[in-house]
Every structure is written in structure tokens, then in C-alpha cells.
Amino acid sequence: MAELTLIPNLDDADGFYARLLAAHDGLEKSDSDALNARLVFVLANHIGDADVLDQAIKLATLRDA
Amino acid sequence: MNKIFEVPAYAYERSPDQDSVNTVRHKVIVIGAGPIGLATAIDLAQQGVEVVVLDDNDKVSFGSRAICFSQRTLDIADRLGAVRPMVDKGVQWDKGKIYFHNRQIYEFDLQPDTGYAHPAFINLQQYYFEMALVERVRELQANGAPIEIRGRNKVEAIGTHDSHVTLEVVTPEGPYNIEAEWLIACDGASSPTRRMLGLDFEGQVFEDNFLIADVVMEADFPSERLFWFDPPFNRGQSALMQKQPDNVWRIDLQLGWDIDREREKRPENVIPRLKAMLGDDVDFELEWVSIYTFQCRRMERFRQGRVLFAGDSAHQVSPFGALGANSGMQDADNLCWKLKLVIEGKAPELLLDSYSLERAQAADENITKSSQSTSFITPKSEMSRLLRDAVLDLSARHQFARPLVNSGRLSTPCTYHRSSLNSADALNGPEFTRPGSACPDAPLGDEFLLPKLAGKFTLLTIDADAPDRIEEDGVEATRLALSVKDDVTLDLKRRYLGDATSAVYLIRPDQHVAARRDTYEENAFRQAIRRATGKE
Ligand SMILES: Cc1cc2nc3c(=O)[nH]c(=O)nc-3n(C[C@H](O)[C@H](O)[C@H](O)COP(=O)(O)OP(=O)(O)OC[C@H]3O[C@@H](n4cnc5c(N)ncnc54)[C@H](O)[C@@H]3O)c2cc1C
Numbered sequence: 001m002a003e004l005t006l007i008p009n010l011d012d013a014d015g016f017y018a019r020l021l022a023a024h025d026g027l028e029k030s031d032s033d034a035l036n037a038r039l040v041f042v043l044a045n046h047i048g049d050a051d052v053l054d055q056a057i058k059l060a061t062l063r064d065a
Numbered sequence: 066m067n068k069i070f071e072v073p074a075y076a077y078e079r080s081p082d083q084d085s086v087n088t089v090r091h092k093v094i095v096i097g098a099g100p101i102g103l104a105t106a107i108d109l110a111q112q113g114v115e116v117v118v119l120d121d122n123d124k125v126s127f128g129s130r131a132i133c134f135s136q137r138t139l140d141i142a143d144r145l146g147a148v149r150p151m152v153d154k155g156v157q158w159d160k161g162k163i164y165f166h167n168r169q170i171y172e173f174d175l176q177p178d179t180g181y182a183h184p185a186f187i188n189l190q191q192y193y194f195e196m197a198l199v200e201r202v203r204e205l206q207a208n209g210a211p212i213e214i215r216g217r218n219k220v221e222a223i224g225t226h227d228s229h230v231t232l233e234v235v236t237p238e239g240p241y242n243i244e245a246e247w248l249i250a251c252d253g254a255s256s257p258t259r260r261m262l263g264l265d266f267e268g269q270v271f272e273d274n275f276l277i278a279d280v281v282m283e284a285d286f287p288s289e290r291l292f293w294f295d296p297p298f299n300r301g302q303s304a305l306m307q308k309q310p311d312n313v314w315r316i317d318l319q320l321g322w323d324i325d326r327e328r329e330k331r332p333e334n335v336i337p338r339l340k341a342m343l344g345d346d347v348d349f350e351l352e353w354v355s356i357y358t359f360q361c362r363r364m365e366r367f368r369q370g371r372v373l374f375a376g377d378s379a380h381q382v383s384p385f386g387a388l389g390a391n392s393g394m395q396d397a398d399n400l401c402w403k404l405k406l407v408i409e410g411k412a413p414e415l416l417l418d419s420y421s422l423e424r425a426q427a428a429d430e431n432i433t434k435s436s437q438s439t440s441f442i443t444p445k446s447e448m449s450r451l452l453r454d455a456v457l458d459l460s461a462r463h464q465f466a467r468p469l470v471n472s473g474r475l476s477t478p479c480t481y482h483r484s485s486l487n488s489a490d491a492l493n494g495p496e497f498t499r500p501g502s503a504c505p506d507a508p509l510g511d512e513f514l515l516p517k518l519a520g521k522f523t524l525l526t527i528d529a530d531a532p533d534r535i536e537e538d539g540v541e542a543t544r545l546a547l548s549v550k551d552d553v554t555l556d557l558k559r560r561y562l563g564d565a566t567s568a569v570y571l572i573r574p575d576q577h578v579a580a581r582r583d584t585y586e587e588n589a590f591r592q593a594i595r596r597a598t599g600k601e
Contacts, residue, residue, distance in 0.1 A: 037455035045465045 004055035070192040073123040074199045077217035083241040090229060091117050092211075092408060094245035096220050096258055099126065100191065101376030101393035102251030103198035103214075107145045108401035110205050110212035112520060114408060117243075118202075119234060123216030125195040128279070128353035132188050132307060132315050133387035136176075137478040137503060138394045139183035140576070144519040147201040148183070151194060155187030156308050161290035163460070163470060167297050170461035172289075175475070180556035181506045182513040186475065188288075188309045190279075191390065223248070223261045223372075230371050247404060248372045251393075254360075256378035262369060268362020268432070271383055271439055272322040275357050276329060278339060280314050282349035292472040294442070294457055298341040303442050305472075306342075313352055316342065317384070319443065326356045359383035361435050363428040367396075367421040375400055380428035382435040385442065385473030392431050395478060396424050402520070402574035406598060411539040416599030419486050427479035434474045441471035478503035481577065488571075488580035488593040495563040504576045507556040509547070514557070517545050518576050522594065524585070527557065529567040531585035537594040542571060573597055 010016050024032045044053055075098065082089045093109055095102045098120035109116045134151065142148040159175040176185035205212050221240070222233035230248040234241055250258035259266060286308065293304040302319035309315055318338060320329060328334060335354050343349065363380035367373060376393030400420045406412035444450035459466035480502045481487065487500035497505065507514040517523070522542035524531050527549065534543045549558045562568055571580040571593045580593035595601045 033451055034455055034458070037451050038459055040452075041455060041459055041466055041469065 001051045002049045004052050004059065006059075068192075069196055070125050070127045073216060074125050074196065075120070075214040075216040076123050077215070077237055079236075079238060080213075080215060080241075082243050083236065083238065088231070088242045088244050090244040090246065091115060092245070093117070093247045093249060093404070094119060094230070094232065094243065095249045095251055096120075097251035097253060097376075097378070098122070098195075098199075098214055098216075099251060099253060099376065100131070100195055100198065100390050101397055102249070103195060103202065104141070104145060104394055104397040105249055105251060105375060105401060106212055106214070107147065107198060107201055107205065108397055109405065110202075110210040111145065112401070112405050113211070114401075114405050115211035116213075117245075118212075118214040119218040119220055119232075120214065120216055121219035125192040125199065127192075128355065131191040131194065131387065131390040132309050133391075133475075134187050134189055134194060135387065135391045135476040135478075136181060136183050136185050137476070138391045139187065140503075140506065140515050141394050141398045142197070143183065143516060144398075144576075145198070145201060146204070147197045150197040150200065151189055152183065152187060154193050154197075154310050155189035156288050156310055157184045157187055158288045158290060158308070159185045160287070161292065161472075163457075163472060164291070164293040164296060165454075165457040165461065166295055168461075170457060171464075171467060173467070180508050180554050182515065183506075186387075188307055188315075190309055190313065193310065194390070220252070220257065223258060225262070225370055225372060227370075246371065246408070249400070249404075250372060250374045250378045251376045252378050254377040254381045256374070258372065259364065259374065259378055262372065264364060264369060266362055266364055266381075268360055268381070269436070270358065270360045271443075273358065273439075273443055274320040274322065274324055274326060274329075275359070275384070276316075276318040276320055276335065276338070277353075277355050277357055278316045278318070278335060278351060279309070279353040280316060280339060280343075280349040281312055281352050282314060282343070282347060283312060284314070284343075284347060284349075286314070294453075294472070296342075299338070303472075304342060314349075318342070320356070330354060330356050357384070361432045363425065363432065365425075367424055368417050373400060373404070373417065373420065375424075379424070380431070382428075382431050383439055385438040386431075386434055386475050387473075388431040388435060388476050391476035392424075392427055392479075395427060396420075398575045399424055403599075406540065409539075412598040413600065419484060419599055423479070423481045423484050423486075426481060426483065430479055431476075438471050438473045442473075486573070486579060486597045486599065488589070488596055491580070491582035491589070492565055492568050493563070493583075494565050494568060494581060495560060498561055498570070498578055498581070500578050500580055502578050504570075504572060504578060505560045507552075507560055508554055509557070510551065515576060518572050520574050522574060522579075522597070523570075523572040524590065525561070525568075525570040525572055526585065527561055527568045527570075529569050529584050531569055531590075535587070535590065535594075537591045538598075538600065540594050540598050542590070542594060571597065 092115040095118045106116045162172045219235045224231040288308040291306045305317040367379045375396035382388045456469045482501040524544045579597035
């Protein structure tokens with residue numbers, strides 16, 4: 001089973017964070033929410049692997065096991 | 066002129082059974098002359114099994130219900146000798162368009178692949194579909210096949226016994242009793258048989274209403290499946306439009322849960338809704354309007370001793386995906402050859418339990434599909450709507466998001482991958498012809514493969530040797546020898562060999578793969594026949 005990457009893996013953590021915030025700049029709450037939702041699907045498609053995505057969903061809930 | 070569903074198709078006639086001193090016992094009685102009851106009866110009679118169909122009505126389905134019939138259904142109807150009038154009359158389509166708000170976001174092609182005798186789907190009013198089957202019954206009768214339909218014969222009571230079933234039937238001329246060795250209940254979603262036997266039918270109701278309208282209009286909309294998410298003419302809901310024969314268009318408008326159903330059904334409320342959709346200047350006439358709510362549920366087991374359930378009596382799904390009649394046709398397909406072998410004493414009754422297991426698996430798949438479609442089409446929370454709309458917005462620009470769009474997953478044949486009738490896969494061949502799969506068609510010169518696999522066990526050899534026939538414990542398999550040398554389109558190779566250079570398939574009478582390996586090995590195939598008939 002493919003493993004979800006849990007070690008730091010971003011090329012430029014601060015830069016990514018800043019660009020994510022910038023993408024939301026000036027957006028209404030609903031448009032911001034929509035942007036996040038679209039981003040989830042874009043990234044999910046890039047990953048593709050169902051096992052990795054399942055682990056990611058689980059991890060994001062912040063619930064143990 | 067009378068519509069086809071207004072004229073009796075199997076008018077009541079007195080049967081000698083009603084005057085017999087002793088109760089007459091038939092081999093098989095089918096309750097219900099809907100699509101599934103008719104298909105079941107034809108399948109049995111074609112194989113020489115005596116069958117009587119009882120229906121409380123005498124006409125084909127009133128108004129239109131199912132309109133969309135799948136390739137697998139057409140393949141089965143072909144085996145039943147009824148496909149011609151369906152395909153001749155039906156509207157073929159393989160393209161669909163998806164709209165979101167006020168614009169088209171993309172189009173799709175259902176069957177980019179070629180090499181099948183029948184189209185991916187046809188649209189045809191259920192009454193025409195049933196009529197084609199009734200005509201086939203008449204043709205069989207003319208040829209002396211043991212089949213009969215009794216109109217206005219309503220089953221009122223059922224008694225079950227170890228060796229037979231007794232029925233109390235009410236007719237316009239009063240009641241009579243008959244018996245059957247086997248009873249097949251194809252009596253629809255509200256199955257009186259199920260109720261009389263006190264059997265469960267558990268599931269989930271979808272809290273939604275759909276206005277289903279068939280309108281007659283001269284319009285030059287293309288024969289495609291048009292689906293709208295949240296269109297301006299039906300805010301917050303969905304809509305679907307499809308073409309049927311005779312310039313009839315099926316329109317499904319989602320209405321939501323809290324509505325006054327009686328009010329919504331009145332023409333003065335329906336017509337403005339349709340005008341908002343079609344435009345003020347389009348002239349149309351209403352052929353049929355109804356409001357439906359839908360459920361997803363199934364019986365726990367489709368066999369109860371000598372009573373078998375098939376079609377809507379056994380399982381019910383929401384209409385997205387045209388899963389209802391299409392899956393019922395596969396029930397008939399799965400059941401009839403098994404029942405015939407059991408009746409002839411060539412297979413144990415246990416084989417009939419595999420009918421229940423295989424088709425319950427199919428029903429579960431359909432229920433899952435149908436529930437998933439519903440969640441996409443009808444988001445239940447703010448977040449599910451947000452996610453849904455995100456997918457739709459992305460799909461307008463990017464192909465990658467389109468597989469996430471779910472406007473109904475159209476009916477596909479079930480692969481019985483867990484069935485105890487399968488032998489272990491012993492061929493390094495394509496995934497979609499592994500044991501349990503419904504055989505895909507392939508062109509053979511001017512003909513097609515599937516009709517050659519119909520109604521009997523077949524040993525399909527592709528560049529491999531095997532005897533012309535083998536018999537194992539009363540069950541015969543006959544060989545069909547093919548070679549990729551004759552396979553100009555390479556469809557046969559693609560669908561049945563993949564990377565292998567030769568193959569031998571054991572194919573069941575319902576055209577599902579029971580076993581496959583690269584060469585013929587007598588013991589393996591004898592054992593495969595035993596397994597496929599419930600003897601191992
Ligand atoms: C709006 C709508 C759209 C649909 N669209 C599609 C589609 O596009 N594709 C698809 O595949 N499916 C579709 N379906 C589902 C499809 O119509 C059903 O799955 C199909 O009719 C089931 O066939 P059946 O033979 O099992 O039952 P039915 O068609 O319900 O037939 C049951 C028969 O049993 C008879 N009967 C009942 N009780 C008794 C009794 N006591 N004695 C004697 N006879 C009795 C009835 O008279 C009836 O003729 C749709 C359904 C609806 C409502």
C-alpha cells in the first residue's frame with residue numbers, strides 16, 4: 001500500500017503558505033470556500049492513489065485511528 | 066387513435082384450468098407481465114419449460130416508465146428473440162451534455178469503442194419494450210412453445226409447500242385455484258407475493274420528489290441525454306431531458322421534498338414549469354405526467370423455497386442511471402437456465418441460491434451507485450453542495466474533474482466476481498472477461514459473438530484445441546472454435562486474449578464467464594462445469 005507522506009515535503013513552506021493566502025485575498029467567504037474545495041480536487045487528482053487519499057482524509061479529521 | 070397502452074395486449078380468456086375438477090399443476094407460474102415477467106417466461110418457454118404468466122391487468126405498462134435500455138438488456142433481448150422491434154423503434158444515443166446554471170460545461174461519448182452488435186443504450190417507452198416481448202410470446206405460441214399469458218388474473222393468495230405452490234386467482238368470471246412446481250414473482254415494487262409471504266423489503270427512502278413528464282413536440286433538440294445541475298428554470302434542483310420515439314421527450318424535474326404533490330401534478334402548474342425550460346414558443350402536448358418519490362431497497366434473499374423473486378419485487382433503486390428494468394432483465398437472464406437445470410434434475414436446488422447471491426450482489430452495486438448519484442445530484446448539506454459545485458466548476462475547464470461528476474451512473478452488467486460458480490482465473494487475460502463477467506460482444510465477420518453463446522454452456526476456444534462437446538453429469542458444453550487470424554478488428558483478441566496467445570473459456574448459458582485458462586485441460590473444465598452448476 002502506498003504511504004501518505006508525513007515528513008515535511010514542501011519545497012518552500014513559507015512561500016506556499018503566502019501564495020495560498022494571496023489566492024484568497026479579497027474573496028468573499030463563499031468564494032474562498034469554493035476555492036479551497038476546488039483546490040482539494042485538483043490536489044486529489046494529482047495524487048490519484050486511493051490508499052494515499054484515504055489516509056489523507058483520515059489524517060485531516062484530526063481523530064485518532 | 067388508441068395508444069398502444071390503451072388496448073388489451075392479453076385480453077382475459079377463460080382457461081380450461083378454471084373448469085377443471087382437479088387443481089391443475091404447472092411447471093412454472095410467473096406472476097406479473099411487466100418487462101421482467103415476460104422476459105422470464107420467454108426465456109423458460111424458449112428452452113421448453115412450460116410456463117404460465119398471470120397478470121391482474123391486460124395491457125402493457127400504462128404511460129411511460131422506463132425509457133432507457135442498456136446494451137446488456139439488448140443482448141439479452143436478442144437471445145430472447147425480441148430485440149429487432151426494440152432497436153428498430155428505439156432512439157439510439159451515445160452522447161450526453163452536462164449543464165451547470167445557465168451553460169453547458171461539457172459533453173461526453175458513452176461508447177467511443179466499436180465492435181458490438183447493439184448500441185450502448187436505446188431510449189424506448191416501456192410500453193413498446195413490453196409489446197415487443199408480448200409479440201415474441203405470440204410468436205413462440207404459434208410455434209407451439211409451452212407459454213401462456215392470462216390477463217386479468219389477479220393472484221390473491223399463495224400457499225407454499227415442499228413440492229409445489231398453490232395460488233388463488235381471481236378473474237372477471239370468478240376465482241379459481243392453480244398450482245405450480247415453481248413460482249416466480251415478478252409482481253413489481255409493491256409485490257403482493259412478498260407481502261403475502263411476509264417477507265422483508267428494507268431500505269432507504271430518498272426525501273425527494275420528481276416530476277416526470279412525457280411531452281410530445283416537434284423539436285430539433287439532438288437525441289442526447291441532457292442533464293442540468295441547478296438550472297435557471299429549476300433553481301436549486303436538477304433536470305434531465307431525453308428523446309424517445311414518436312417525438313416524445315422525457316423530462317425529469319427534481320422538485321424537492323416539501324411540496325404539495327397533488328398541486329404540482331396539475332397541468333396548470335406543470336405547463337409553466339415546462340415552458341420555463343423549453344421556451345415560450347415551443348408547442349408541446351403532455352402525454353403523461355406523474356410525481357415519483359424513490360427508494361433504494363432489496364429483499365434479503367431472492368429465493369424462498371419454491372418462490373423466486375425477480376425485478377422490482379426483489380429490488381428497487383432510484384431512477385438515475387436506468388438501473389431498474391435493466392437489472393431486472395439480468396435477473397431473468399441469471400435465473401432461467403438455473404431453474405431449467407433444476408427442473409430437469411441436472412443440477413441441485415442449491416444452484417438457485419446462487420441466483421439469489423449473484424443478483425443480490427448486483428442489487429447492492431446498483432443501490433450503492435444510485436445512492437452515490439443521489440448524493441451528488443441532491444447535496445444534503447451546505448458543504449456537500451460546495452464540493453459538488455467545485456467539481457462542476459472545474460469540469461467546465463478541466464477534463465480531470467469530469468469523472469467526479471455524477472448525473473447517474475448508467476447501468477452496466479454485474480461481474481459476479483465472488484460467485485461460488487466461478488473457477489479460479491487461470492488465464493493471464495483481460496480483467497473484464499475474468500470469471501464472473503458478462504461476455505462482451507465482438508464482431509465475427511458479418512456476425513457477432515454473443516448470439517453464438519446463447520442458452521447453453523459453451524467452450525469458447527481461441528487458437529486452442531478442445532473436443533467439440535463434453536458432457537459432465539448431464540450438462541453439456543459445446544465448442545465454439547475461433548481464431549485471431551479471422552479477427553480483423555482485433556476486438557476478440559483485445560476482449561478475450563489480452564497478452565495471452567490462446568484461451569479456452571467456459572461460458573454459462575447467460576453469457577457469463579465461468580472459467581478460463583490458456584489451454585484445454587479436461588479435468589479442469591469438467592470440474593468447472595460442476596462448479597458452475599452448483600455441484601462443487
Ligand atoms: C419514472 C420511472 C422511470 C424509469 N426509468 C427506467 C429506465 O429508464 N430504465 C430502466 O431500466 N428502468 C427504469 N425504471 C424502472 C422500471 O420501470 C422497473 O424497474 C420495471 O418496470 C420493473 O419491471 P417488473 O416487471 O419487475 O415490474 P412491473 O413493471 O412493476 O410489473 C409488475 C406486474 O405485476 C402485475 N401484478 C402485480 N400484482 C399482481 C397480482 N396480485 N396478480 C397478478 N399480477 C400482478 C402488475 O399488473 C404488473 O404488470 C423507471 C421507473 C419509473 C417509475
